[in-house]
Amino acid sequence: MQSLGRHILAEISGCSFDILNDMALVQEIMINAALEAGAEIREYVFHKFSPQGVSGVVVISESHLAIHTWPELGYAAVDIFTCGQRVNPWDACDYLAERFQATTVNAREIQRGILGEVPKQVINL
Template sequence: MNELGRHILAEIYGCDAEILNDKELIERNMVESALKAGAEVREVAFHKFSPQGVSGVVIISESHLTIHTWPELGYAAVDVFTCGDRINPWDACNYLTELLKAKNMTATEVKRGIFEHPVSVKASNI
């Protein structure tokens, strides 16, 4: 592995609007998705917006999962970031897609912290 972590950026469409607007259910689904992937959950924080929508984060030992929902559009933006090679972020992302009863999911994987060889980096003002 040449990277420190893998970051999945998921666009999840055609979700059940009631699920997307239920803070407790979204929180439970996010935690279950993290656990399904084998992650170790550390902390959770979720917020219900008025009149609709939920945002939240599940902090895991391996990094984090985040979500922001638009129930009126049946859409959720989800990030799953895992460090190391013990956890597969796709497992959490795919399981969450099922739990949201989504019709479609597109996602991109970004490799984070790619190091080809040891380097010395000097901080600079950019």
């Protein structure tokens, strides 16, 4: 089945509180994860929450990487979406898990933009 993109949804846990709560470090790691995957970075924005937590997105030519952290739980929710065949989103996911010092990663890949005949669904509101 041909698709336009690959979307990794990752539950990354057992991570270092200090890493997940450091906005500058999370930003650096996310940017480097995109580069590890072979992506071309366009823009990025990150926000530090009080008392803890970081959210951010790295916009790449091939789509995006997004994150929200719960340092107090050692947990990060990560979203890696890449279009085309040149970038490997699993390289970014593996890099993030290593750099966040994760003990557990639960990730799955979803094919996005499936081309061809797709059964229609009717949604009644």
